[in-house]
Amino acid sequence: MKKAVYCYARVSSRGQAKDGYGMSRQQEMLRDYVAAYDDSQHNRGYELGNISWLYAEGVSAYSGKNIEDGSVLKTFIDDVLQKKITNSVLVIENLDRFSRAAPNRAAGLFLSLINAGCDIHEVETEMIHHQYSDLNIISGGLQRAHNESKRKARLSIKNWDERIKNTIDGTSVLTHRVPSWIEVKNNKYVLKKGESEKYNLIFKMYADGFGPAAIRDELKKRGMQINEREPTINHLMKIIKDQRLIGRFNSTGRKILDGMSIYPVVVEPELFEAVNDLRKQRNPLGKINVKANNLFAGLCICMNCGRYVQVNSVDKKGDTYFRCGGSLVKIDKCKERGFKYKIVENALLEHLRNFDFSMLRSDDNDIQVKINYLSMELVSNEKYSNEILADLEKEDIPDPNDRRILKNIQRRISEIRNEITILKQSNIGYETFNDLKDSYTDDLLDPKNTKLRLDFNVKVKRVIKNIKMKRYDNTIMLVVSYVGVNEKQAMVINSKTGEVVFMAVQNDDLKSIEYLINND
Structure with missing residues (x-):
């Protein structure tokens, strides 16, 4: 009698899967085992058939994944049951291939398979x-496999802990795999x-x-390449999100390392956070049109x-339209009609030239109070961060909890800096208004x-948040x-002549203005 053979091969790391060696x-x-199998030495009463x-x-066996x-092995076991x-029959290299997880978990599946009549060849x-x-x-074999994985995990953690300590001390680098803008010199990131x-x-x-x-286009004009090639739009968008530019390590393996500050800072965290805040906005400020056919590009909203x-349209006379x-x-x-751009x-x-911005009520005092409060919190967190770093430097093998706390504090420091930047940008003062008028x-x-x-478009965006527009008759x-x-x-302006027929500071809803327009 011949039995169908299911050979199970597993490697735990992506690198092993990629290079194919394991x-x-x-x-x-x-394959060699199946080809050479001689049942006369085992007396199981069958031969091995096709594989x-x-x-x-x-896929990690230690984690039990x-x-x-849904895994290929669990699906096979379920199909047998x-x-x-x-x-x-199931053929494996050794019990380690089947599982390195806790024995009580692995043994149940192992026994269910052999009790269903599916022999497991080791x-x-x-x-x-x-x-x-x-x-x-x-059970002894499964326990040995689990213990061996635990030993390797401890050695790996100890190795990483030592590398982290050396990185913090400045005597070594965590890894030689670095971003394109960094190189390793004398065991330091440069x-x-x-x-x-x-x-x-x-x-x-x-x-x-x-x-x-x-x-x-500006990078190309200046002859600047990123990683020795001209950047694409997709590449630029990835760069804008890359936290390694503010010194943070990006770990796909050990979560405790993700976000740790180990690289030289290229872009100041305040600028990085401000840019990414713009990127995440559902309705971003908009992009400057390099043709400059719209002075208020990115601000006008229906x-x-x-x-x-x-x-985005031009008539036979060459007039542009909103x-x-x-x-x-x-x-x-949307059913909104267009109107001549030049009129608007x-x-x-004319409004920006002649308007008295002192008529507007700013929240300068409240904003400054918030900035002062956040600044005090920032100083406190930075002091705490430095104390933890000092403690880590004293330890031969730093406590993982300390590193976790440090990471959380560094994240909060970044958040505070971002909040302060945003508040400072909103606390523009009348000097910014006057600078716009003077330009x-x-x-x-x-x-x-x-x-x-x-x-001018850059300056106007520092003063105006948005301009909402609506066309009437x-x-x-x-x-x-x-x-x-x-x-x-x-x-309110005349759609044919551009004459301003009504102007007011409006802090509530716009129903009264719409009433005036519709009953003019």
Whole structure:
């Protein structure tokens, strides 16, 4: 009688799975065993037939993942118990391949398989485990496999602890696998020459409202490459999220190491957090149009649907038009009509030139109180962080709990710095308003003055949060919201002449203004 053979080969690390050595070695060993099997030496009453392979690549047996529901081995065991697979045997290199988890967990599955009539052939010892086998041998083998994994885990942790200590002491590096902007010299992480300028340019441009395409083009113009090649838009977006630029280690293995500060800081944490806060916004400030055909790019929002209003159509006379982005799509289409861009631009510029910003009530005092409170919390956390670092340096093998606390404190320090940056940006003061007013010149009206208009767009975003727009029959309503200010500025302009017919500070709903428009 021949029995179907199921050979189970497992490697626990991704590296072993990738290079194929561990897996191919097992395959060769199991294949040779099946080919050479002689039942006269075991008296099991069967021969071994064709092989079916069960592969588990990059799956840990110590954690028990290889015998969890859905794993290839657990699925095989379930199929045997449910009699979907019959007249079969399982062939493994040794008991370590089956499981390194706690014996009481692994033994139950092992025994259920052999009690269902599926013999387990252990190639390394040339033992065949079946329902009449000595249970002491089986449990002893599973216990040995578990103990060996525990020993290796302890050695690995001790090794990592020693490497962490040396990294903190500055006598060695944690790993030689480093980001492209860093190199290892004399057992220390060193920033490569010229790398800081590249990455700070990326972050500063993004903070000023430039999109990844404009940043890519500027890098190309300056001859700056990232990792010896021209960056793509996707690459730039990954760079913006890469916490290694603020010195943090990225660990996919030991969670306790993830986020530890070990690298040289390339981008200041305040700038990094501010940029990523912009990136995460559901409705970001928008990207500066490198053609500069819209002085208020990224600020204009449709009052009807909440999507961005853009300059995206030109008539036969060459006049550009504002259109809601939602009016250009087929699904959930916005019904707002377009209107001439130049009329709105002229009205807003005239408003910014002549408006007395002191009429607006700012929350400067409240903001400063919050900044002061956060600053005190920052000092306290930084002091605590330094104390823990000092304690870690004194220990031969640092306490994992101390490292966990240190990581949490460093995360909170980063959060506080980000909050302070955001508050400072909102606490702009009237000097910023005046700087915007002073930057106005008649040359701004010429779309060909690209650089001048781009610079103005950056400045206006420091003052104006957004401009909501709505078209009526003969009028256009604009509601301007300012950074760090409660009130909103409501303007109503004639849609044909651009004349401002109504203006007021509006801090509640806009029903009264809409009533005036509809009954004009």
